[in-house]
Amino acid sequence: MGMMNANEERQKANRRLGLKMLWLVAASALFAVSLVPLYDVFCTVTGLNGKTENSAAQEFQSAVDEQRWVKVEFTSNVMPGLSWNFHPKQNSVMVRPGQIETVLFEAKNMTNEVVAGQAVPSVSPSSATTHVKKIECFCFVRQELQPGESKVMPLRFYVSPDLPQKVEVVTLSYAFFNAVKAVN
């Protein structure tokens, strides 16, 4: 009889510890879910992965650094599923840090349908990511093009003066995605 009780005791203890383990599982699951926002915050704050803030920066007032030239290069990609032509009107510009610059990109819809696209920017090297400030960009919103329409789109930006000294060339790359496909 004492034997029996000992057994039941133990089974209870086992079940209790088993249930406690579920808390561990829940903690890992919570960790897994929180990794997504953490990753985004981490990348935006550090600029790793070339992710830039995709919204308008404050208009900038302070002094332009007249001592320094930075070369800003532009590249463009059109992702599969979007039949557009898309390219920068100039491949690069030389800018003074702090000086606001406007460059133009051109997109043309090669299909006979109305198509919406979304441009996704990326900056390299990653140490420059947080220093490229966009005031106005075609990438802030979706662009919709009529059949055969072509559109010239501006980008107003500056490179902030606290860009690390060793960075002399910054590359700003845009990939255009089919925005409708992306949503469906």
Place this chain on the structure above:
Amino acid sequence: MSYSATAHHDEHHDHPTGIMRWFTTTNHKDIGTMYLIFSLIMFMVGGFMILAVRAELFQPGMQLMQPEFYNQLIGVHALIMIFAALMPAATGFANWMLPLQLGAPDMALPRLNNWGFWLLPPAAILLTLPFALALIGIGDGAIATGWTFYAPLSTQGGIGVDFAIFAVHILGISSVMGSINVIVTIFNMRAPGMTLMKMPIFAWGWLITAFLLIATIPVLAGAVTMLLTDRHFGTHFFSAAGGGDPILFQHLFWFFGHPEVYIVLLPVWGFMPQILQTFSRKPMYGYKAQVYSLWAIGVLSLVVWAHHFFTVGMPIPALVYFMFSTMAISLPLAVLFFCWIATIWRGSMTFETPMLFAIGWIILFGIGGLTGLVLADVAADAQYHHTYFVVAHFHYTLFAGGIMGIMAGVYYWLPKMTGHMYSETLGKWHFWLTAISFNLTFIPQFFLGLAGMPRRIPDYALQFADFNAVSTVAAFVLGLAQLIFIYNVVQCARGGKKATDRVWEGAEGLEWTLPSPPPYHSFTVQPVIK
């Protein structure tokens, strides 16, 4: 000590017989047997798939199959081998041997144990069903992304991806159940007097595996769930167009994926020293050092994941961190190697089949670890990433380190489990054929990788032809050699020379104090450890 009383107890304790016994059983030995048989079957299925792949690679050009089908075969092969062959084999041993080694009457949560096993067959069916569905015109076959599910390939793939996602969910639930059971068993069910630092090292290996599974399986489950919602419910976790990031998937996957490689190995590192000490007839060297090293590897394995995608364009500090942390794992691993070698050093060794596999395992797994160090070098990895060098590396760790390790365990414990001796002659044939053909299969792949042959591509340039031909022929020998293993195991289960309780002259541990085979219920009265 006499255990006949426990054996007797068995007679008037009835349990279902026939087929229902297996569906309803909560007995750790039954469940362990089912895990091991399931693992062996899936090992053959996965092996069959990859032989088809090797046949395609025998010559350059496309001979036997469409590229899409080729991609499906390699992906499902890997998923089966890792989730349905290696992991269940380790869980099978946990079921069979943990209670016997700890002096416990059963696993702590027997019903959970039964569910954990019976989730596996449906998962295996989910993985492979799309092949059959494609034959009758439904869908375009199984998952074709490789076992890594990388987005955006996996967000675009066919129904095979969905099936694989559900299979991974089910397998994950099964693993977590098994882990909880192992942890509770180890903490609550040890024989009186068996402190943690006195328990067999196999239990330590499994305990760490169980914690790693609990820490990482939910991350994998989360990642594939996000994949599922990206595919069907309009989310954009991994799609850049919608503000997501495909690289995030790689982080999530490898946060699970790297610990996973230790999850499948830690149980083997657990029982291997027991085999080594048995056939060297001297106590294992450095028990404590081994326990601490196992923990060090377990913890470190959680913080090195990004070495699987050095080439995505990480900043230098991240590269340096992941390179050095990865290399740091080889320090505790080297301690383990040292202890294994010191255990057999100047022992009175004999070379029965388990010992042959154990020695072969040390050497071949060593090659796997060393080539891993090469890959951990960021500068070198830029060249070797995604080539056959990586394929060869992880087969030295997973096939030699994992499967051959498991086989050492099978030969070691088979007489205990069945009560009969297997054929030593066939066992030796199996070992030598396996060891030789394994090397002939994968050494050429190192050279192919160094020469730049990419992995996961069904065709290749002419200059790679000779090495590929050798590798394919050897792979078929390797496959055939496993038939000897199956024959030997089946014959041993059906009969043969009676095994003694101790089985091996130098065997130490509670499992060897029981009769072979042990009674259905063992240790109903727990032994006391002094």
